Amino acid sequence: MPSVTITDPDGVSQVFTAEDGEAVMQVAVRNKVEGLYAECGGSQTCGTCKVTVDPDWFDRLPPPGENEVSLIDGCPPNTRLSCQIRMSAATDGIVVRVADSQY
Numbered sequence: 001m002p003s004v005t006i007t008d009p010d011g012v013s014q015v016f017t018a019e020d021g022e023a024v025m026q027v028a029v030r031n032k033v034e035g036l037y038a039e040c041g042g043s044q045t046c047g048t049c050k051v052t053v054d055p056d057w058f059d060r061l062p063p064p065g066e067n068e069v070s071l072i073d074g075c076p077p078n079t080r081l082s083c084q085i086r087m088s089a090a091t092d093g094i095v096v097r098v099a100d101s102q103y
Contacts, residue, residue, distance in 0.1 A: 002092035006051075009035040009100050018087035024096060025049040025082035035098040042083035047071035049082040050099035057094045061085060075099070 004024055007013040012034075018027045028036045028049070037048035044067040053061065058078045065084070072079045079099060085091065 002087040002089060004087060004091070005093075005095040006031075006033050006036075007095075007097040008033055009098050020088055022087050023083045024051065024085040024087065024094070027087070028082060028098070033098060035100075035102070036082065037102050038083065040083075044068055044071065044081060044083065047081065048102040050075060050079055050102055051082045051085075051096040052076055052099060053078050053080050053085075054095035054097075057091075057096075060090065060094075 001017040003015055003017050004027055005013055005015050006028055016027050016031050023042055025038050025042055029038050039048045040046040055078060064080060068081050068084050071081060
């Protein structure tokens with residue numbers, strides 16, 4: 001099972017395991033990570049699951065799609081929607097931080 005390290009806005013980091021194909025957002029919601037709201041449940045309409053991706057991991061991810069780009073416009077360059085990061089062997093060990101502001 002792949003793992004993800006998620007740091008909440010208070011700086012508390014936790015490592016979680018995930019199923020293959022599961023979104024980082026789902027992992028965070030299931031484990032009640034503070035600061036990540038995921039109001040739309042992963043349909044890319046709210047932008048309330050923003051994370052900053054550790055620089056060592058950012059370039060390993062596929063580029064964001066048009067909907068995601070519109071929701072992260074104006075955010076730091078390594079921001080992604082956690083609903084669009086799928087866990088797999090390729091993302092095993094990824095490190096993300098919940099964005100300070102989801103709105």
